[in-house]
Amino acid sequence: MRAVDIIRAKRDGEVLTVAAIDAMVRGVLDGSWADYQTSALLMAIVLRGMTPDETAALTDAMVRSGRRVDLSALPGTKVGKHSTGGVGDKVSIVLAPLVAACGVVMPKMSGRGLGHTGGTLDKLESIPGFRVDLDEARFLEVLRTAGCALIGQTADVAPADKVLYALRDVTATVESIPLISASIMSKKLAEGSQALVLDVKCGRGAFMKTRSDALALAQSLVAIGGARGVPTEAVVTGMDRPLGRAVGNALEIRECLETLAGQGPADLVEVVETIGGRVLRLAGVATSADDARRQLRNAIRTGAGRDRFRAMVAAQGGAVAVIDDPARLPASAVVETLSAAADGTVSDIDAALVGQAAVLLGAGREKKGDPVDHAAGIVVRATVGSTVRRGDPLLDLHGPDAARIAAARAVVAAAVVIGGVVDATPLIRAHVDASGGVSTP
Ligand code: URA
Numbered sequence: 001m002r003a004v005d006i007i008r009a010k011r012d013g014e015v016l017t018v019a020a021i022d023a024m025v026r027g028v029l030d031g032s033w034a035d036y037q038t039s040a041l042l043m044a045i046v047l048r049g050m051t052p053d054e055t056a057a058l059t060d061a062m063v064r065s066g067r068r069v070d071l072s073a074l075p076g077t078k079v080g081k082h083s084t085g086g087v088g089d090k091v092s093i094v095l096a097p098l099v100a101a102c103g104v105v106m107p108k109m110s111g112r113g114l115g116h117t118g119g120t121l122d123k124l125e126s127i128p129g130f131r132v133d134l135d136e137a138r139f140l141e142v143l144r145t146a147g148c149a150l151i152g153q154t155a156d157v158a159p160a161d162k163v164l165y166a167l168r169d170v171t172a173t174v175e176s177i178p179l180i181s182a183s184i185m186s187k188k189l190a191e192g193s194q195a196l197v198l199d200v201k202c203g204r205g206a207f208m209k210t211r212s213d214a215l216a217l218a219q220s221l222v223a224i225g226g227a228r229g230v231p232t233e234a235v236v237t238g239m240d241r242p243l244g245r246a247v248g249n250a251l252e253i254r255e256c257l258e259t260l261a262g263q264g265p266a267d268l269v270e271v272v273e274t275i276g277g278r279v280l281r282l283a284g285v286a287t288s289a290d291d292a293r294r295q296l297r298n299a300i301r302t303g304a305g306r307d308r309f310r311a312m313v314a315a316q317g318g319a320v321a322v323i324d325d326p327a328r329l330p331a332s333a334v335v336e337t338l339s340a341a342a343d344g345t346v347s348d349i350d351a352a353l354v355g356q357a358a359v360l361l362g363a364g365r366e367k368k369g370d371p372v373d374h375a376a377g378i379v380v381r382a383t384v385g386s387t388v389r390r391g392d393p394l395l396d397l398h399g400p401d402a403a404r405i406a407a408a409r410a411v412v413a414a415a416v417v418i419g420g421v422v423d424a425t426p427l428i429r430a431h432v433d434a435s436g437g438v439s440t441p
Helices: 003-011 018-030 035-048 052-064 091-101 120-124 136-146 159-170 177-190 211-227 249-260 266-282 289-301 304-315 351-361 402-412
Strands: 079-083 106-110 148-152 195-202 232-238 334-339 344-349 377-380 393-399 416-418 428-432
Touching (some): 018 052, 106 120, 211 232, 232 266, 249 266, 266 289, 266 428, 351 393
Parallel strands (some): 079 195, 195 232
Antiparallel strands (some): 232 428
16 A cells, blocks of 8 residues: 555545555554655644544554553552643643552653643653663563653554654644544553543643634543543643743753642642542542542642652652752753733733743754753743732743843743733633543533
8 A cells, every 4th residue: 555545545535444544554663654755644634634433543553553561460550641731731740659659550651842842751851860761671660669650652652653743743743633642542552551541731832722622632532542441531621821830841840849849839739639639539549539639638748749759760760869959950051031011910821932932942842853951941920810010020031042042032022911801711621531421610
């Protein structure tokens, strides 16, 4: 089956056969498809879509491109978590040690930054020495020691996704429900978890801009998980504003440490407690939302979550000294503050602009394989609904030099809106249960 015929078929809106989808995934892996052919097919999929059966076939082909991790030797319930990606989304880094402290094993293979959104692996690698490239045996060992592990996909897990993900990042082919569904679920199914909770981000700073698209993605993910025997729930959460205050790798690790110490920003804590509550209930270790919240707060109050984080960092080769002394994290040479140009109420902070500016500072990638600057990023100092006076600090820009700061400043200048109406839409938008039922909090 020739690549050009498969590309043409999708370009013309045809439904691809399982054989065509398998051929594409095989071609991507064995190199017989050139990057430009794969990219052309990806773009055709973005524009033409895929049926649920095509999406399931793509997911299966991507799972089969590698092998599934076998976690059966590990005691305890293994629950996975994944986010569709956002700006300042550091939930996994706080959540995994917290649920581990509550008795749930969280094996998590994460991704790198994609487009204007950050990646858990890039964030963790800002801890000196932290290794994300563990093989399966070491992954299991870290899980046994710490109860959680945050690593990159092992070479064996959905290798086709690795190639496709990197191409999509630089060819404007991320925003597609079937492609995101197959990408996430192939990794999650191969990762070996017994159940899954997915955080589907919705809004300006997310790949899904509207509630209805986010819900459609959530339902697509839940359906694939359920059909493959892995009970899956999804929570749709807002991503119009950055989550928390920090955007950028080391800056976000610092905020995670504050959150594990009980000093996290309210929005981040709300998402952690919501997703964490679902994880604990799916695993059967909490009987209600209140019980789950109490257990998670207890894990923060007693320091048990922080201890799990420390154990994970140590087991993955990271410098545990940063946990007690975050000043050891990488820091930027230049920090500049953007100040309010007028008095008034802060009505909005645009996550997409903040994310784009963070990439310009070096916190993300502009093209495949670019290195990231772990120190770079943005700290949002204004909060929506607060009153500021002209000259008050709104954002701090952390970068390596004046040129990058100037480029970021030009983009981010319009991100903080002073005056106007505050959008009071709740952060938690909807929940999709394992049978696909939707509820709104
Ligand atoms: N996260 C993933 O793992 N894949 C996507 O395609 C988008 C977000």
